[in-house]
Amino acid sequence: MMKKYLFFIPLLVLLAGCSDLAVFSDYDPQCNFGNYRSYCWPSSAQKKNEEDYLTQNPFIYNRICSAVDRELSKRGYTLKASDDADFIMNLQAHIEKRTVVRSLPQTYFPRYYFRRGGFWYDPWWGFGERESYLSSYEEGTLVVDVVDARHKKLVWRGIAKGLVKQYRNADAMQADIDRAVYEILRQFPPGQAEK
Numbered sequence: 001m002m003k004k005y006l007f008f009i010p011l012l013v014l015l016a017g018c019s020d021l022a023v024f025s026d027y028d029p030q031c032n033f034g035n036y037r038s039y040c041w042p043s044s045a046q047k048k049n050e051e052d053y054l055t056q057n058p059f060i061y062n063r064i065c066s067a068v069d070r071e072l073s074k075r076g077y078t079l080k081a082s083d084d085a086d087f088i089m090n091l092q093a094h095i096e097k098r099t100v101v102r103s104l105p106q107t108y109f110p111r112y113y114f115r116r117g118g119f120w121y122d123p124w125w126g127f128g129e130r131e132s133y134l135s136s137y138e139e140g141t142l143v144v145d146v147v148d149a150r151h152k153k154l155v156w157r158g159i160a161k162g163l164v165k166q167y168r169n170a171d172a173m174q175a176d177i178d179r180a181v182y183e184i185l186r187q188f189p190p191g192q193a194e195k
Contacts, residue, residue, distance in 0.1 A: 021180060022161045025187040031148065031155040033189035038078045040085035040149070041065060053093035053140075063174055064091055067181035068144065075185075087155070090145040095164055098139050103130045138164035144184050158184040 027033075054061040068089060069079055082088070139161060146156035160180055167173040 020162045021183055023158070023183045023187070025156065025158040025184070025190070027156040027190045028154070033156075033191075036077070036086040036189070038080040038085045039072060039087045039089055039146075040080055040082040041089055043082055051094075053095055054091055060093075060173075060177075061091065063177050064093075064142070064181065065089075067174075067178045068185065070178070071181055071185045075188075082149075085149050088147040088149050090143075090147060092143040092145070094141045096139050096141075097136060099134060099136050102133045102135065104133065140164045142180065142184070144181075146188065156188055156190065158187055160184050 054064070068091075072079070072089075140163070142160045144158040145154055147153065148155050160183060165176070167176075
């Protein structure tokens with residue numbers, strides 16, 4: 001009998017569902033995106049940033065690449081060898097620890113207690129002070145770049161930011177990756193974004 005092991009995989013919230021994502025893009029207005037028909041991924045010989053989250057997590061990198069391939073295919077782009085492609089796709093991801101300070105007024109705490117002679121009620125309203133709470137979380141950022149293959153120039157960038165989520169299985173993670181990539185690439189090419 002095979003044992004099933006639950007595993008936790010931290011991933012960007014941008015992969016945690018579209019409602020939690022902050023997605024935006026920018027582009028080179030001089031670029032004619034209508035000329036683009038094919039794309040490629042950078043060769044493995046190109047030096048990668050060792051601090052990049054995707055360099056450290058090749059399985060997640062491959063899942064995101066597959067999701068990008070599916071989305072670009074739906075838009076009519078063809079994956080080709082690097083010397084034949086019109087543009088190059090690049091991915092980056094980063095996770096940063098964030099801290100939030102929340103200040104809340106002290107709340108009303110009624111107290112009931114039993115003393116000789118019966119129950120007593122002692123309302124306490126506080127002193128008008130505020131209580132501060134620190135909470136920490138991890139914010140993830142996924143960057144999808146489109147680089148003109150001929151000029152080696154960045155022409156479009158899509159960015160998604162959100163909270164980091166823990167996953168118990170790969171299927172749930174893949175579903176969120178697909179949704180996040182869809183949200184980023186729905187703004188590509190500029191001027192033809194889906195409504």
